[in-house]
Structure formats: C-alpha cells, structure tokens
Amino acid sequence: MQSAIQALFVEDSEDDCFLIARELTRAGLVLEWQRVETEPQFRDALARQTWDVVLSDHSMPHFSSLDALRIVREHEPGMPFVIVSGTIGEERAVAAMRAGASDYVLKGNLTRLPQVVVRELREAENRRRQWNAEVALRESQEQLQHAQKMEAMGRLAGGIAHDFNNLLTAILGFSELALDSLTHQDPLRRDLDQIVLAAERASRLTSQLLAFCRREPHRPTAVNLNEMVRLLVPMLQRLIGADIDVVSEPDPSMPTIVVDQGQLEQVLMNLAVNARDAMPDGGTLTITTRAVQLDAASAAPLGIRAGDYGMIAVGDTGHGMDEMTRARVFEPFFTTKDSGKGTGLGLSTVFGIVQQSGGAVDLKTATGEGTTFTLYFPRPDDARTTEDASEERAGTRTGTEAVLIVENDPIVRRMAVAVLGNAGYTVLEATSGEDASRLAQTADHVHLLVTNLVMPGGTGRDLARRLSARHPALRVLYLSGYASHDAMPADLLANPGALLRKPFRPSGLLTAVRARLDATDGRVP
Numbered sequence: 001m002q003s004a005i006q007a008l009f010v011e012d013s014e015d016d017c018f019l020i021a022r023e024l025t026r027a028g029l030v031l032e033w034q035r036v037e038t039e040p041q042f043r044d045a046l047a048r049q050t051w052d053v054v055l056s057d058h059s060m061p062h063f064s065s066l067d068a069l070r071i072v073r074e075h076e077p078g079m080p081f082v083i084v085s086g087t088i089g090e091e092r093a094v095a096a097m098r099a100g101a102s103d104y105v106l107k108g109n110l111t112r113l114p115q116v117v118v119r120e121l122r123e124a125e126n127r128r129r130q131w132n133a134e135v136a137l138r139e140s141q142e143q144l145q146h147a148q149k150m151e152a153m154g155r156l157a158g159g160i161a162h163d164f165n166n167l168l169t170a171i172l173g174f175s176e177l178a179l180d181s182l183t184h185q186d187p188l189r190r191d192l193d194q195i196v197l198a199a200e201r202a203s204r205l206t207s208q209l210l211a212f213c214r215r216e217p218h219r220p221t222a223v224n225l226n227e228m229v230r231l232l233v234p235m236l237q238r239l240i241g242a243d244i245d246v247v248s249e250p251d252p253s254m255p256t257i258v259v260d261q262g263q264l265e266q267v268l269m270n271l272a273v274n275a276r277d278a279m280p281d282g283g284t285l286t287i288t289t290r291a292v293q294l295d296a297a298s299a300a301p302l303g304i305r306a307g308d309y310g311m312i313a314v315g316d317t318g319h320g321m322d323e324m325t326r327a328r329v330f331e332p333f334f335t336t337k338d339s340g341k342g343t344g345l346g347l348s349t350v351f352g353i354v355q356q357s358g359g360a361v362d363l364k365t366a367t368g369e370g371t372t373f374t375l376y377f378p379r380p381d382d383a384r385t386t387e388d389a390s391e392e393r394a395g396t397r398t399g400t401e402a403v404l405i406v407e408n409d410p411i412v413r414r415m416a417v418a419v420l421g422n423a424g425y426t427v428l429e430a431t432s433g434e435d436a437s438r439l440a441q442t443a444d445h446v447h448l449l450v451t452n453l454v455m456p457g458g459t460g461r462d463l464a465r466r467l468s469a470r471h472p473a474l475r476v477l478y479l480s481g482y483a484s485h486d487a488m489p490a491d492l493l494a495n496p497g498a499l500l501r502k503p504f505r506p507s508g509l510l511t512a513v514r515a516r517l518d519a520t521d522g523r524v525p
Contacts, residue, residue, distance in 0.1 A: 447475060
C-alpha cells in the first residue's frame with residue numbers, strides 16, 4: 001500500500017490549496033496536507049511533525065516563499081521545496097532556485113506539478129540514502145579507529161605485562177624464600193608479608209589492564225566474592241570520586257564461586273564508571289552479594305539453567321535509561337556519551353566476560369529511577385579450580401630429579417634455581433637455548449626441562465624437540481610472562497598443566513614441576 005505524502009502548503013488561498021491537492025491526487029499520488037499562511041504557523045508545523053515536501057506560494061500578505069525557504073533550509077536542508085505561484089517572474093524564480101528552492105511551477109500550468117513532486121521526492125530519498133551511507137561509513141571508520149586503538153593498547157599492555165610479570169615473579173619468589181628462613185616470631189615477617197601482598201595486588205592490576213584490552217586469558221579461580229568486594233571498594237571510591245558513596249551489602253552465607261577474578265574486577269570497575277557518569281551531581285553506588293537459587297521460570301529469561309548461583313548486583317541512584325538506550329546498552333561501540341568521551345566498549349566487555357564465565361546479566365532501569373546490573377555466576381558443587389585440584393594431586397613438592405631451567409631473565413632464573421635447589425632437585429641453569437643444548441649434551445640425565453615459551457634466539461618448543469633426541473624421557477614445563485600467544489599450538493592449549501604463567505610463587509613452581517614429572521603426558525613438547 002502506497003504511503004501518503006505529507007505535504008505542507010504555505011498558501012493564503014484555501015481554494016488554491018484544494019486545486020493543487022486535486023491535481024496531485026488526480027495523478028495517483030496519495031496526499032495528506034496542511035495549510036499555513038504565517039511564519040509562526042509555519043514554524044509550529046515544522047516542529048510538530050516531519051514533512052515530505054513544502055509547496056509554497058511566492059507572495060502572500062504576511063509571508064513570502066523566500067522567508068519560508070530560509071526557515072526550511074535551517075530546519076532540514078534536504079527537504080524538497082517547490083514554489084507554486086501565479087505571480088512569480090523568471091528573474092525571481094531564478095533567484096529562488098539559487099537560494100535553494102527545488103523547482104517552481106506556475107499555478108496556470110499545474111499539470112507539471114505531480115512530475116516535479118515525484119522527482120523531488122525521489123531525489124530527496126537518494127540524498128537521504130547517500131547521507132545514511134556516509135554516516136554509516138563514518139561510524140565504521142570511528143569503530144575501526146577504536147578497535148585499532150584497543151589493539152595497540154593490547155599490544156602495549158602485553159609487552160609491559162611480560163617485563164612486569166618477570167619482576168613480580170622475582171619479588172614474590174625471593175620474599176617467600178626469605179620468609180621460609182625466618183622464625184614465626186621474627187619481626188621481619190610482617191614486613192615481608194606486606195611485600196607479598198603488594199606484589200599480589202600489582203599482579204591483579206596487571207590482569208585488570210589486560211582484561212580491559214582483552215589480552216588476558218580466561219583463568220577461573222576460586223573467589224570469595226565478599227572478600228573481593230571488600231578489597232575493591234576503596235579502589236572504586238577513589239575511581240568514582242568523593243561525591244558518590246560506595247556501599248557494600250555482603251551476604252554472610254555467600255559461598256565461594258569459580259570465576260576469573262581479574263576479569264570480574266574489571267567488570268565491577270566498568271559498572272562503577274558507568275554509574276559515576278549517571279550521577280553527575282553525586283549519589284550512592286551499592287554493591288550487593290547474595291547466594292540465590294533460580295528455578296526454571298527465573299533462569300529461562302536470563303538464558304541460563306536453573307540452579308545455584310552467586311549473585312552480585314551493582315546499583316546506582318542516577319538518571320537511569322530510557323527503553324531505546326536499554327535495548328542497545330550492550331552493543332559494541334554504542335555510547336550515549338559525547339564524542340571522544342566514550343568508546344562504547346565498557347558494557348559490551350561486561351556482557352562478554354560474564355557470558356564467558358557461564359553466567360548472565362540482568363538489567364533493571366527506568367528514566368529517573370537509577371540503574372541496577374545484576375550478575376549471576378554458577379556455583380559448582382565443588383568450587384575448586386583446576387589449579388587447586390592439580391595441587392592436591394601433586395602431593396609432595398620435593399624431588400631428586402635433574403631439572404634444566406632455561407630463563408634469560410637473571411633474577412627470575414636465580415629465584416627458580418634457589419627454590420628447586422632447596423626442594424632437593426638437581427638443578428642445571430641456562431640463559432639461552434644454545435646454552436641449554438650444550439648442558440644437555442654433557443648431562444647424564446635431564447628429567448625435566450623448564451623453559452620460557454618465547455625467548456631470544458628461538459622458542460622453548462624448538463629447544464624441547466632438540467633435547468628430546470638425547471633424552472627421550474624428557475618432560476617439559478613452559479613458562480610465559482606474555483598475556484596471550486595467538487599461535488599457541490593446539491596440543492599445548494589442550495594441556496594446561498604444561499604451561500606455568502608468570503607471575504608465579506615458589507609454591508606454584510614446585511607444584512607445577514612435581515605435577516609435570518609425575519604426569520603421563522609430561523613429555524608433550
């Protein structure tokens with residue numbers, strides 16, 4: 001069914017309007033029209049609805065076509081504007097066309113008017129399509145620029161994380177070695193404990209940066225939500241400002257859940273920043289934890305299964321969202337912030353991280369009534385991580401086997417040598433692949449190779465293949481301080497016990513070494 005053309009007549013003669021409308025309808029056009037004859041009426045009509053075409057007389061007692069044309073071009077530059085007049089001369093017509101009129105038709109020859117209107121409507125539609133295409137192109141270019149910025153940030157963060165993780169590995173390692181040498185009553189223990197805590201916090205900050213840049217691997221661990229929120233609240237308070245109160249309402253019965261803590265902290269920071277922007281005059285941010293059980297009716301709208309969940313809700317007293325914003329809030333690059341003040345990636349990152357964790361996000365908001373994001377994370381019956389389980393399987397962390405350590409960072413290498421030597425292992429140390437090959441040639445037995453996955457002059461996998469020719473029973477444990485490896489082989493991805501990520505603590509190194517020596521798949525190169 002043909003949609004009606006919305007035509008606005010600027011005409012002081014009602015009879016002329018009927019004649020013009022009849023000519024258009026006789027040509028098969030469906031028309032809905034309104035007549036105005038003064039500037040206030042004209043401006044009011046333009047403000048009240050959208051018009052497809054303006055048909056204007058040239059000269060009227062209180063208004064003129066040139067006045068109307070100027071107002072239309074200020075209001076909507078591309079709207080068709082046709083002068084329909086019985087008095088306009090050729091010079092004035094040409095002047096009107098130069099001023100931006102689409103065309104002119106004499107009232108004594110209205111037969112040409114339908115053709116002019118159809119042509120101008122078609123050209124206006126083409127202009128709109130071209131404009132929409134240009135807008136879409138600009139948006140795509142802006143999105144590409146944002147993506148490139150994020151990629152550059154990710155590469156920078158990954159490089160920084162590598163060096164930073166080496167430093168944290170050394171700080172954690174030597175601190176724990178020092179702790180092991182002290183009695184429980186030694187006053188230095190408290191200082192060293194604080195160094196360990198500071199290093200762990202630095203490690204979490206690195207994970208948060210990498211999660212924001214989407215360079216941090218998903219590493220679920222057992223997390224106490226109440227304790228995590230307690231430690232995070234002071235940071236959130238500094239982040240969002242003193243004019244917003246941060247309140248936590250923990251559930252004392254909240255059980256441990258399995259989630260990537262670094263990514264979950266990034267989720268909460270993103271939600272806090274959004275809440276801050278929604279409360280420009282201050283307000284309250286409330287973080288609530290609950291142990292909940294969802295039945296099928298409650299879980300189905302969230303896209304998850306019925307069962308036990310750990311819930312964390314982040315609510316603000318801000319201005320809330322309308323329905324249109326709510327419907328698009330998780331779309332990548334969608335933002336209500338001014339240009340240059342937001343990427344539109346914060347809430348899409350929240351949604352992606354929660355879904356990756358097997359959970360769901362529920363949003364409740366209304367204009368003027370604040371916003372609450374409720375996150376659900378599954379609670380397994382045995383909320384332990386793979387690392388926890390492997391630590392139990394490893395049992396004792398001591399041994400007498402020969403371990404070859406290949407690490408180009410001297411401080412990390414010295415720490416690893418000290419840790420393994422104290423645990424009873426025979427330790428050979430090398431600074432490079434070439435150095436390791438020479439040592440392996442002279443050694444009677446090498447039971448385990450502990451090597452960087454990426455190092456100057458080659459890769460750890462290449463080294464493992466070379467050494468396995470002389471030591472067929474060689475087991476391998478790879479170390480890595482990089483955030484991710486795009487080309488990591490599938491067999492290594494399928495065997496997470498073969499890779500120990502930095503920063504690690506002495507206990508983590510001992511557990512991983514013992515597990516690789518005892519594992520049936522320890523020889524995977």
